[in-house]
Amino acid sequence: MDENQAIMMVDLVKQYHRLESEIDAAMKQVLHQGNFIQGKEVRLFERELAAYMGNSAEVIGCGNGTDALQLAFMALDLPKNAEVILPAFTYAALAEVVLLLGLKPVFVDVDRNTYLIDCALIERAITVNTKVIAVVHLFGQMANMDAVMGIAKKHNLYVVEDAAQAIGSYYSGEMVSGFAGSIGDVGTTSFFPSKNLGCYGDGGAVFTKNKDLAKKIASLANHGQNTKYYHEWVGINSRLDTLQAAILRVKLQHLQLFTETRQNRANVYRQGLQNLVEAGHIFLPELAANSTHVFHQFTLQLTAGEKREALRKFLLDNGIPSMVYYPLPLHHQNAYRQDVELPVSEGLCESVLSLPICPELSIENQQRIIEKMQLFFAGN
Ligand SMILES: *Cc1c(COP(=O)(O)O)cnc(C)c1O
Numbered sequence: 001m002d003e004n005q006a007i008m009m010v011d012l013v014k015q016y017h018r019l020e021s022e023i024d025a026a027m028k029q030v031l032h033q034g035n036f037i038q039g040k041e042v043r044l045f046e047r048e049l050a051a052y053m054g055n056s057a058e059v060i061g062c063g064n065g066t067d068a069l070q071l072a073f074m075a076l077d078l079p080k081n082a083e084v085i086l087p088a089f090t091y092a093a094l095a096e097v098v099l100l101l102g103l104k105p106v107f108v109d110v111d112r113n114t115y116l117i118d119c120a121l122i123e124r125a126i127t128v129n130t131k132v133i134a135v136v137h138l139f140g141q142m143a144n145m146d147a148v149m150g151i152a153k154k155h156n157l158y159v160v161e162d163a164a165q166a167i168g169s170y171y172s173g174e175m176v177s178g179f180a181g182s183i184g185d186v187g188t189t190s191f192f193p194s195k196n197l198g199c200y201g202d203g204g205a206v207f208t209k210n211k212d213l214a215k216k217i218a219s220l221a222n223h224g225q226n227t228k229y230y231h232e233w234v235g236i237n238s239r240l241d242t243l244q245a246a247i248l249r250v251k252l253q254h255l256q257l258f259t260e261t262r263q264n265r266a267n268v269y270r271q272g273l274q275n276l277v278e279a280g281h282i283f284l285p286e287l288a289a290n291s292t293h294v295f296h297q298f299t300l301q302l303t304a305g306e307k308r309e310a311l312r313k314f315l316l317d318n319g320i321p322s323m324v325y326y327p328l329p330l331h332h333q334n335a336y337r338q339d340v341e342l343p344v345s346e347g348l349c350e351s352v353l354s355l356p357i358c359p360e361l362s363i364e365n366q367q368r369i370i371e372k373m374q375l376f377f378a379g380n
Contacts, residue, residue, distance in 0.1 A: 002335035007318035007369065009321050010194040011360035018360075019250060026246040039242030045249045049205065052252065055182035057207040058214035061240030062221045065164040065190020066093040068204035072160050072186040073101050073132075073236065075208075082131040084160075087117040088329040089345035090136040094162055095330045098134075106130070107331045109342040113286035115139055115299065115352075119141075120342070126151075132158045137166030137180045139299050139325075139354075140196070140262075142291035145183050159184030163207075165296035167197045168259050173290045181207040186217075191240075192246060195257050196262070196296050199244040234328045262295040265366060269298055269355065272370035273297035281377045297325055298357040305351035311376050312353070318372045323354045 007012075016023060033039060046059040050167050053059065062068050064189075073084075084098045089105035092104045111118045114327050115138050122133060133152055135143040143161075152159045163169070163181035167189050170179050181187025191193075191203030206217050216233070224235030240248075269284070277281045283301040287293055302308050312322050329337040329345040355369060 005362065005365065007320050007356055007361070007365045008358070009077060009323055009354075009356050010291045010358045012193055012198070014360040017059075017360075019244070019254065022250045023247060026250050030242050036242050037239060039245070041242050041245040041249060042240055044242070045245040045252070048249060048252055051291065052255075053182045053207060054180045056181040056209050057178075057187070058209070058211065058237060060206045060208075060214060060218045060221060061245060062204045062206060063238035063240065064202040065162075065188060065192060065195075065204040066097060067221070067236065068188035068190065068206045068247070069094055069097045069160070069162060070101065070236070071206050071217050071220050072188050073097060073103065074137075074220050074236075075186065075213050076132065076160075077156055078103060078131050081129065082148075083127060084132040084134050085122055085125050085131045085133040086330075087136055087138070088331050088342045089115060089326065090138055090162070091164070091326065091349055092330060092333065092336075093164075094134055094136060095333075095336045099336065104129070105330070105336060105338075106341060107329075107338060107342060109344045110138075110210070110347070110348070110358055112344045113283075114141065114288040115285070115348065116143045116244060117148075118143070118287055119144045119151070122148070122151050123155075126157075130155065130157060132160055134162065135184070135290075136162040136164075137169060137283065140166050140169055140296035141288045141293040142166060142169050142171040142180050144173075144289065145171045146290070147217040149176050149183065158186070161187040163187050164190035164192075164204075166294060167253055169294045170292045172292055173320040182209070185210065186213065191244065196258065196294055197248065197251055199247045199251075201241075201244055203240050203244045203248065205240070215364045258359040259294045262357055263293065265357050265359075265361055266295045266298055268295070268363065268366055269357075269370065271375060272367070273300070276373065276377055277287035279377070295357050296353045299325060299352050299354045301348065301351040303351075305347075307380060308351065308353055309380065311367060314376045315369070315372055318368075320369050320372055321356060324349075324352060327356050
C-alpha cells in the first residue's frame with residue numbers, strides 16, 4: 001500500500017488517521033464544554049508542556065510562533081534602536097519582529113556544517129547598543145548554548161531562543177543544559193501544523209524561568225490585562241485557543257515517538273546517501289556538539305549548487321517533493337536589506353536542499369527517494 005502512497009514533505013492527514021480516535025475525543029470534549037477561548041485545556045497543556053520541558057520553565061500559550069517572538073521581545077522592554085544579534089540564515093519571523101518593535105537586527109553568519117549561528121562571530125558584532133543575542137535552533141538541533149550563554153553573561157545581554165523547529169531537542173553542555181527554549185532568558189516555539197509538535201491551525205508558546213517575566217508575557221498576550229478590563233501594559237491579542245490546546249495535549253504524548261522516527265529516518269538517509277558524499281556530490285548535515293537533533297528538516301548541500309534545480313525537477317518528475325529552506329538570506333531580503341557580506345549564509349542559500357523526513361514517511365518511500373537520488377547523480 002505504501003508503494004502507491006504519494007510522498008509528501010509533511011503528511012498531516014496520515015498523521016491524523018493514526019491519532020484519529022484520540023483527537024476526535026479531545027475535540028468533542030471542547031465542543032461540548034463551549035469554552036473556546038482560555039478553556040481549561042489551555043492551562044492543562046501549558047502545565048504538561050512545562051513538565052516535559054523541565055528546567056522550571058513556565059509555558060505561556062499564544063497565537064503563533066511569530067507572536068511568541070514578539071511577546072518575548074515586548075516583555076524584555078528594550079530601548080528603541082537596541083541591537084539584536086541574530087543569524088542571517090533562518091526563517092524571517094525573527095527579523096520581522098525585531099524591526100516591527102523598532103529594534104535593530106544585526107545579522108551574523110552561520111556555521112557551514114550545522115547551519116547554526118557561528119558563535120565565534122558573535123562577540124565582534126557586539127556594540128554598546130547590543131541588548132540581545134537571539135539564536136535559532138534551526139532544522140532541529142541546538143546552537144552552542146555554552147558559548148551563547150557565556151558571551152551573554154560577559155556582556156550582560158539577554159538571550160532569546162527561537163525553538164520553533166526544535167521542540168524536544170536537548171542540549172547538554174559543560175555550563176548549561178536543557179530542552180530547546182528553556183535555557184535562555186526567554187524561549188519561543190510554534191505549533192504551526194508542519195512543526196514537530198503541530199496543531200490544526202496557528203499556535204505558539206513562550207518559555208521562561210523568570211516568574212515575573214512569565215506573568216508579564218501572559219498579560220501582554222491578553223491585552224496587557226492582569227485583571228479583566230484593567231490594563232497594565234499595551235499588549236496584544238494572542239492566545240492559544242482551547243481546541244488547539246486539546247489537540248496539542250494529545251500530540252504531546254506522541255512527540256517522543258515522532259522524534260525517534262525522524263531520527264531513524266535521518267540515519268537511513270545518512271547510510272543510503274553516504275556514497276554520494278564520498279563521490280563529492282553532496283554534504284550531509286553535521287550534528288552539532290552537545291545537542292540532540294529532532295530533524296525538523298533533513299537538509300543536505302549540493303557541492304555544485306547549480307545542479308539543484310535539475311535535481312529538484314528530476315525528483316518531482318518521480319513524485320518526490322523537496323524544498324529549499326531558505327533561498328535568500330535575511331540581509332538580502334527586500335524588507336530587511338543590509339549591506340553586509342555573510343558568505344556562508346549566502347552560499348547555503350544556493351546549495352541547500354531539504355528532503356521529506358516527516359514521521360509518516362514510510363521506509364519503502366524513503367528507499368525510493370534514496371534510489372532516485374542515486375540515479376540522478378549517476379547521470380549528472
Ligand atoms: C515557523 C517558524 C516561526 C514562526 O512560527 P509561526 O507559528 O508560523 O508564526 C519562527 N521561527 C522559525 C525558525 C520557524 O521555523
